[in-house]
Structure formats: C-alpha cells, structure tokens
Amino acid sequence: MQANKPNFSQKHPLLFGIMLIIAAVALFAGATAALRVSKGNSMPYFTQDKFGVINVEGFIGDSRKVSEWAYKLRNNDSIKGVIVRINSPGGGVAASQEMYYAIKRLAEVKPVVISMGTVAASGGYYIAAAGHKIVANPATLTGSIGVKMELPNFKGLMQKIGVSYLSLTSGKLKAAGSPFQTMTPEEREYFQAIIMDMYNQFIDVIVEGRHMKREQILPYADGRVMTGQQALAAGFVDILGDRETAYMELTKLCKLDAPLPLEEGPKKEQNFLKDLLTSVLDLAPVNTVREQNSIQLLYN
Template sequence: MQANKPNFSQKHPLLFGIMLIIAAVALFAGATAALRVTKGNDIPYFAQEKFGVINVEGFIADSRKVSDWAYALRTDDSIKGVVVRINSPGGGVAASQEMYYAIKRLAEVKPVVISMGTVAASGGYYIAAAGHKIIANPATLTGSIGVKMELPNFKGLMQKIGVSYLSLTSGKLKAAGSPFQTMTQEERDYLHAIIMDMYDQFLDVIVEGRHMKREQILPYADGRAMTGKQALAAGLVDMLGDRETAYTELAKLCKLDAPLPLEEGPKKKTNFLKELISTALDLAPVNTVREQNSIQLLYN
C-alpha cells in the first residue's frame, strides 16, 4: 500500500504559517471595518457626519495635496466643519497662496478653525488667515510676517580660482540676481520692488482675514516671530488653546453639543501589501518657489 504524499502544509510549514497569518490579519481588518460601519448608529459610517482635519506640516513647497484635500472636504456633505492644523515655518510664496485660497474657498461654505502647533509662522500664518477662528498654544511660534529673497553670490570665489563668467541677455534686468556678478543699484531696486509687492499681498490677506486695519498690523509685520500669547495681544490670533480646544470651538461654530468624529488628511500613500506583511511578521513569533538665477522668494 502506497504511503500518502505529504501535503503543502507539511512540505512548506513556514510558508504555510505565514499565509495563515496574512489571511487572519486580512479577515480581522475586514471584520473591524464592518463593525465600524454600523457601530453605534443605523447609518453607514461613510455617511456619518464628521469634522474634517487638514494637516499642514513642514516646509511649504507643494500645495497640491493640501489643496486637493481641502476641495474634497468642501464637496463632501458629511463634513460639517474643518480644523486646519498648522505646524509649519512657512515656505514658498505661491504654494502658501494656493493653500490659502483653497482653505478660503472651503471657509466660504463651512466653518473653519485654525489650530497652531509648535510653529505657524510666515507662510504658515498666511494660510491661517483664511480661517474663521485662529487658536494658538501660548508657546506657539507664529507671526514672522514678511518676505525674503535669498541670493548667493560666487563672484569673489570665481575670481580666486580664475574662472570668468559671461551672460548675454535680452534686457538689462534679465540677469538680475545672478550669483556670478555684482548686483547694481538698479537691479537691487527692481528685486526689492518685487519683495515689497508680495509683502503688500501678505498684509492684504491679514487685513481681510483678521478684519484689522493696516495700521494695526504694521507694528508686528516687520518679520518678527512671536509667541502665541504675544500674537493674542496683537490681535493676530483669537484665543489660546490646544488641538482639543479647536475641536470644541468648531463644534460651537457648527452649533453642535460636542465634536464629531474626525476625517484627517491629506492621506499618506501606503502600500497595503507591505503593511499587511509587516503586520504579519510583527505578529509571528519568529513649492519653494524657485526662479531662474537661484532666486528664492519665501514667506519664511
């Protein structure tokens, strides 16, 4: 009588064990999602009323993710209000403006409360001006209202190493700010006019968003950073508090007794298969704005 051939689990016990763990994790995740759909209410989870959260983090260089997420929250009827959590020192001028406009459009149709984290300065404060209410921690670093242009210059170094530079342009200001030549007074005046125009745009946004007169803002708009407590005294924020304070204030604006569940974004892209395998193994026992000539214009 011929002996029974070993089955797959007997021939490959380790691989079979890992497959079982992955299947168990997948079933657990599915069951959890199914429970979340109906837990505590009779309407589907995806249709439940929620608060949206927009996270603005780090140096501001690319506005796409934040702007797209703001649009998604604006067009989602289940989102009743939004908290914009800012933890950014600022960044590119145009990117800051795009985020500002995206949140401003959102604020035109839904209540928006700004919650400042460790830092919400320069471009970070520019974005904050779009909200209905701004809340900062007492020690939040904010303000820094201004524009700067960074222009490295290598002319002295090139002369030392015996390298010359020739620039042919269609106009006398085309090469303004070049790191390979000395800046003329005319070029300096030209670039400074660009900075001041963007500075005026910054002030206009604060005047509109904070309902303040220009004269009230100017004493604090010289590039200085300030704490949340100082910003409150200057009228640049509405109150002091933490993230939970922001949710409570948003509930008040939405005429609700308590905050709603949260829908946070922009979503970070993840590889589901990698996460699943990682979980299984854990369970197993075994836009700076950068123009030509290296010119950087920053709300920073």
C-alpha cells in the same frame, strides 16, 4: 392524477439564474444611485457626519495635496466643519497663497478653525488668515510676517580660482540676480519692488481675514516672531489653547452638542530616510529644491 407542469425556473434554470443576476445588479445600481449625494459627491446620505482635518506640516513647497484635500472636504456634505492644523515655519510664496485660497473657498461654505502647533509662522500664518477663528498654544511661534529673497553670489570665489563669466541677454534685467556678477543699484531696486509687492499682498490678506487695520498690523509685520500669547494680545489669534480647544470652538461654530469623529488628510507618504535627512540637516524637500531656481522668494 395529472402531474404538475414544471414552472419557468424549472424548465429553464440557466436562463432564470441569469435573469435573477441581472435584476439584482439593476436593483443594486438603482439603490446606489438614489443614495448618492448631489453635486457629484459620492458619499451616501447615511454616511456619518464628521469634522474634516487638514494637516499643513513642514516646509511649504507644494500645495497640490493640501488644496486637493480641501476641495474634497468642501464638496463632501458629511463634513460639517474643518480644523486646519498648521505646524509649519512657512515656505514658498505661491504655494502658501494657493493653500490660502483653497482654505478660503472652503471657509466660504463651512466653518473653519485654525489650530496652531509648535510653529505657524510666515507662510503658515498666511494660510491661517483664511480661517474663521485661530487657536494657538501660548508658546506657539507665529507671526514672522514678511518676505525674503535669497540670492547667493559666487563672484569672489570665481575670481580666486580664475574663472570668468559672460552673460548675453535680451534686456538689462534679464540676468538680474545672477550668482556670478555683482548686483547693481538698479537691480537691487528692482528686486526690492518685487519683495514689497508680495509683502503688501501678505498684509492685505491679514486685513481681510483678521478684520484688522493696516496700522494695527504694520508694527508687528517687520519679520518678528511672536509667541501665541503675544499674538493674542496683538490681535493675530483669537484663543489660547490646544488642539482639543480648536475642536470645541468648531463644535460651537457648527452649533453642535459635541465634537464629531474626524476625517484627516491629506495622507502623508512615508519616506523614513527623506524625513530623517530633512529633519537632521534642515533641508527643504527634494521636489521643492528642484522646482526652485537660484532666486527663492519665501514667506519664511
């Protein structure tokens, strides 16, 4: 009786094993590529649908994390709508504007509902104007529409301690706002023009985002703070309620039967000592202080 001839796997077990591994890797890579969503999104088709959440908290000094998270949510097809949870008194003008534009671009492709916490004022309200709907608690502090410039002056102190100051500049306004000299009427007019330009930018954002007329906005745009209830009566928010109310409103905008699971961000770096000092001493974040010069323009 003739013995069975050994097959390839028996004759070359090492080579056969290598070929199996290569085939498995190729199959896995092909399946993964086929399941990836288009437009560079790395989330597979079977990923569960979710609501995104963007948390805007504290002093607005750096927009990068919020803007980057908004970009990720915008390009993730599993995110069907977004809640922007704002609990901020405002902050830097440019940082507030950058967050606003990031959320506005997001709102152009997905439903966005703003949920106001304890406070969503000044720069916090600027950002809120990018949403499709704004939900505030009756006691939320919001509004504070305006711009301020803080210019410390130490000239009197320097004179008392006998220290003089000399500044050589290439132009008469180059040293405007210096804390070591008295502001001239021309410098005051110069800075006031800058403030009013940014103020009008603020008003323009509300006109566009809230579909209000300037004459409706201006009586409330003198820096005053409003409660959520007052803001509703004046047309600055749409609905009174809590965070769950915002989820239900987003569910309606997305035409769903029930809210979806949540994907929250950006992730917050925990620094207990820094958070404690910021809270107790009412300090701006350290990185924000470093980025600002002696002239601080604030939606705050």
